Amino acid sequence: MSKILVVDDELDISELVALHLARDGHECVCLTNGLEVFPYVTSHQPDLIVLDLMLPGQDGLTVFKRLRADSRSRTTPVIILTARAQMSDRISGLELGADDYLTKPFSPRELALRISAVLRRTQRVQAVSEVKTGRFLLDRKNMKLFLDDTPVDLTTTEFKLLATLMENDKAVHTRSELLREVWGYSDEVATRTLDTHVKRLREKLGDAGRHIVTVRGTGYQFCVTLPDS
């Protein structure tokens, strides 16, 4: 469900945590060295990071500060793990804007619950702006489409058309409905504009263009799953 990065030099803790997270359906990656964190985060974009402060290579607090200073990871949720003796570190972490922290020793169930709570907050925001269905991810806020995680450049009209079609899987949109919602036409017009745009959209989508299904005499629908043929 979500990509969780766990950074802890104690392998028994990481493995126990990973087991719990996998049970919740998350994809979990474990790192043990502070120097590995930043390169991993900027290239893999995890949904959440569990970060121990006591790390070899580069200590957790330095790693955290760097994550918060970089525009690619400054909003990535981070839960900091602290030892009881490190009360001052935990307060420093809070001051830097960690999303949560947990004091060792902790129960894996509690960590899993905190992770769920943080993800719920951050994914609630995402749910409003993103539509993810099948091979498609539609980012409304940024007017971007990703197909198989690859960005596809769409014009604003193409994006609006696709977004309208994807709003409800398999919903059939009439031509007049699409012309009204995407183009603002208010009355019946005989125009090939819609056809041309559907064509251009299908071209840009390549083989995934067939997810836009023509309903003859009515309009078009978007189908995530297609019958094999």
Place this chain on the structure above:
Amino acid sequence: MSKILVVDDELDISELVALHLARDGHECVCLTNGLEVFPYVTSHQPDLIVLDLMLPGQDGLTVFKRLRADSRSRTTPVIILTARAQMSDRISGLELGADDYLTKPFSPRELALRISAVLRRTQRVQAVSEVKTGRFLLDRKNMKLFLDDTPVDLTTTEFKLLATLMENDKAVHTRSELLREVWGYSDEVATRTLDTHVKRLREKLGDAGRHIVTVRGTGYQFCVTLPDS
């Protein structure tokens, strides 16, 4: 700065907390009875609620569940106060989506820090003073840009524009959004001001100017990494 509602039947705790919060510039209101919370929240819309579980009238957990069930308060940040003996309640609170919790006895400073951390997440009150990403280092405090560790002289408007674009990697900023945030325009204006400044900024950045990407029909985005081409 923010309206904080503190709900605790122990007045000495509430008053100590209120004193600390006032020191941080917050406006603090204290309630002692669980039945008073919901009516107050729906009419006053506090920015954050500190909620003790042990309450007369209506216990804190029931109050919290009601807050989360109502659309007016579903997203209001809540920090739950628990006694050490109530470990099961604290986990129940997390499962319901509390933003944080604190176990009694606690230091008022720690609560104040947690409140700041939660408000920071929900309100984006503070911006990181330094943004370092890729070849760029943006020093907000001194209004300085360093490109490949070399200082680049920017005017105040150029700096504000770049800082806004760099806030979140790949976030697309519309023209009207940029005109509002950098120039303070409040309505739609047809102006080439933004284009001219983007041009001047790109000139000063040299080859790194291509990190400012035009999104036709929408505006601009800042991309730390660019596709090779």
Place this chain on the structure above:
DNA sequence: CGCGGCTGTGACGATATTGTCACGAGGTGG
């Protein structure tokens, strides 16, 4: 007071996007 730096503006050209047209392909009903 003059000069230089900064900023905003409008005109114009370049580029991208969009709409239209004509024609053919494909589907459907009689």
Place this chain on the structure above:
DNA sequence: CCACCTCGTGACAATATCGTCACAGCCGCG
């Protein structure tokens, strides 16, 4: 099987958007 209707497509023109440039105004400083 044929006529008719609907849709797809390629080419082209129109329109919208962005980039650029030159200039003017403002402000601060020497």
